[in-house]
Amino acid sequence: MASISPYNTKSGKRWRVQYRDPAGKVRSKRGFTRKTDAQAWADKNAVDVHSGDWINPALGRTTVEDLHPAWVARQSQLKPSTRAMNADIYRLHVEPVWAGRAVGGVKPSEVQTWVNGLEHSPSYVRNCHMVLAQHFDVAVRDGMVKKNPARGVRLPSKPVQPVKVYLTYGQLCQLADASKYPELIMLLGTVGLRWGEAAALRPCDLDPKRNRINITRSASKAGNSVEVVSPKTGPRSVAVPGDVMRMLVRRAADRPVDGLLWPNRNGEPMISPGHNSWFSGAVRDCMEPWVPVDPANPDGKKVRVKDPSFPRVTPYGLRHVAAGLMIQAGANVKMVSAQLGHASAKQTLDTYAHLWDDGLDQMMQSLGADVVKLQSRAVEK
Numbered sequence: 001m002a003s004i005s006p007y008n009t010k011s012g013k014r015w016r017v018q019y020r021d022p023a024g025k026v027r028s029k030r031g032f033t034r035k036t037d038a039q040a041w042a043d044k045n046a047v048d049v050h051s052g053d054w055i056n057p058a059l060g061r062t063t064v065e066d067l068h069p070a071w072v073a074r075q076s077q078l079k080p081s082t083r084a085m086n087a088d089i090y091r092l093h094v095e096p097v098w099a100g101r102a103v104g105g106v107k108p109s110e111v112q113t114w115v116n117g118l119e120h121s122p123s124y125v126r127n128c129h130m131v132l133a134q135h136f137d138v139a140v141r142d143g144m145v146k147k148n149p150a151r152g153v154r155l156p157s158k159p160v161q162p163v164k165v166y167l168t169y170g171q172l173c174q175l176a177d178a179s180k181y182p183e184l185i186m187l188l189g190t191v192g193l194r195w196g197e198a199a200a201l202r203p204c205d206l207d208p209k210r211n212r213i214n215i216t217r218s219a220s221k222a223g224n225s226v227e228v229v230s231p232k233t234g235p236r237s238v239a240v241p242g243d244v245m246r247m248l249v250r251r252a253a254d255r256p257v258d259g260l261l262w263p264n265r266n267g268e269p270m271i272s273p274g275h276n277s278w279f280s281g282a283v284r285d286c287m288e289p290w291v292p293v294d295p296a297n298p299d300g301k302k303v304r305v306k307d308p309s310f311p312r313v314t315p316y317g318l319r320h321v322a323a324g325l326m327i328q329a330g331a332n333v334k335m336v337s338a339q340l341g342h343a344s345a346k347q348t349l350d351t352y353a354h355l356w357d358d359g360l361d362q363m364m365q366s367l368g369a370d371v372v373k374l375q376s377r378a379v380e381k
Contacts, residue, residue, distance in 0.1 A: 002042040004035060017042045021056070022049055029057075059144040060104020064094070067103070067138045074134070080222030080229065089131045093118065098132060103139040112153045122156035129155055165311045166324040171286070175313070179282040183247035184262060188315065190241050192322030192340045195315050196220055199269035200228050201261045203252035211245050212237050215341065219269030226268045233341045272315050279315055286310045323348075327355045 002019040007030075015038035017029045029045070032038035048054040068090070075083050097114060098106075111132070118125045133150035140148050167175070172189040176182035187198055196218035205214050215238060218231045240248070251261055264270045273279035288304040313321065319340065326336050333356070337348040349356075 002046060004038045004042060006035075017045070019045060019049070022052075022054055027057070053146065055104075055143060055146055057104065059142075061102045062104075062139065062144050063099065064101055064103065064132075064135050065099040067135045068099075070138045070142075071135050074138075079220045079232070080227045081220050084222050085127070086131055089128050093128045094132050094135070098135075103136060103145050106136070106149045108149045108153055111150045115153055115155065121159070123159050125156050126158070129153070164320045165313045165317050167311070167313060167321045169325060171310060172318075172321060172325075174310075175282055175286050178285040180278040181262060183244070183251050185282075185318070186244045186247060187240070188318035189321045190244055190325060191238050192319050192326070192336075193238070194218065194232065194319065194341070195272040196269075197231055197341075199226075199260075199262060199271070202258050203255055203261065204257045206245070206248055206252060207237075208245055208249050211240050211242055213240055213248075219271075221271050226271060228269065231341060233343050236338065236341050238339050238341075283313060287312060320352075323352050324355055327352060 002017050005016050005018070006013050007016055008014075012033075014030065015032040015035050017032070017038050019027060019029075019042065021027050029038075029041060032041065045054070072087075075086060078086070111129075114132075115125060115129055118128055120128070129150065133148060136145070136148040136150050139145045167189065172186065175189070176185040179185045184198060187193060188195070191213070193213075193215070197215050199219040200217040201213065205216065207214065214235070215231050216235045217228050219226050220229050221227075248261070255261065260267070260269055262270050286307070287310045288306050290302040291305040292298050293301045293303055323336055323340060326339060331339075333345045333348050336342075336352065337345045340348065342348045342351075
């Protein structure tokens with residue numbers, strides 16, 4: 001049973017609550033201006049003590065900085081590039097504001113004000129909030145606070161997902177022909193590897209007899225360097241079209257068995273090409289090919305002419321191209337999911353269900369045409 005007693009301060013009378021914690025230790029809570037407030041707090045605290053929800057006030061004085069090592073330890077399973085990005089966010093945005101704050105004294109309204117003041121893109125702001133919220137998650141798990149003050153605040157809307165771009169097989173071959181690495185383009189656009197998985201490939205990963213590639217590694221950018229780590233969803237074996245495998249075998253012919261197929265100048269895996277790269281140059285040559293001013297003189301002056309049928313595509317977009325070509329060829333959800341290395345078939349359906357819907361429409365149109373043919377034959381008979 002808690003006891004409530006008054007005491008005097010320079011500011012006037014105040015009220016103190018004395019109670020026993022679950023271990024039997026006498027504790028007190030001071031500073032109430034009204035006895036009714038002290039009684040309400042004592043009643044609620046008694047319920048927490050008996051229900052097992054009581055939080056040691058001393059633990060609430062733990063700071064965000066104190067929680068940081070535990071948060072860092074939980075980052076170990078992430079890709080190096082993700083770890084580096086999260087570390088930068090903590091250093092630039094979380095640490096200056098929150099490092100010295102006691103977790104038990106942070107209010108959701110304070111977190112909301114901080115979020116509102118971050119003048120960055122919606123996705124970056126959401127990442128900043130995630131890093132802070134994960135620190136408070138540590139405090140909740142360790143019984144330092146009951147609730148995470150960062151959960152439930154209003155965040156900027158998620159950015160609209162870019163429209164997926166699909167190429168025909170002919171367009172994919174056109175892009176490969178315009179590229180510095182045609183075999184890499186064909187690999188990405190038919191097999192559906194992630195860039196990091198392709199960049200980490202070695203001749204010893206190829207199995208030409210079975211037209212298979214063993215995916216056991218992935219290259220991931222971490223700061224100014226590139227690390228080789230395990231694939232995102234674990235090792236897998238993927239099928240490769242015969243023509244593409246022959247291109248890869250030719251590429252591997254003059255390379256060490258355990259060397260990289262596409263090393264950069266430093267012998268490290270290539271990072272995904274961006275603007276003003278060999279890839280963007282190849283895409284431009286397809287979107288705006290050089291065309292002779294005089295068709296009768298193909299070797300004469302040429303100008304770029306926009307081809308509206310060729311869409312802008314990114315290295316990662318070739319993964320979508322591969323999925324589209326697989327589905328067009330008749331692959332089911334399970335096949336595509338295994339080939340792409342998705343965590344589940346649900347992820348594959350969530351991403352590409354519209355392509356199977358299109359295929360269903362085409363199938364029914366084809367079926368309808370067959371029915372018409374059968375009816376015509378019956379009439380002729």
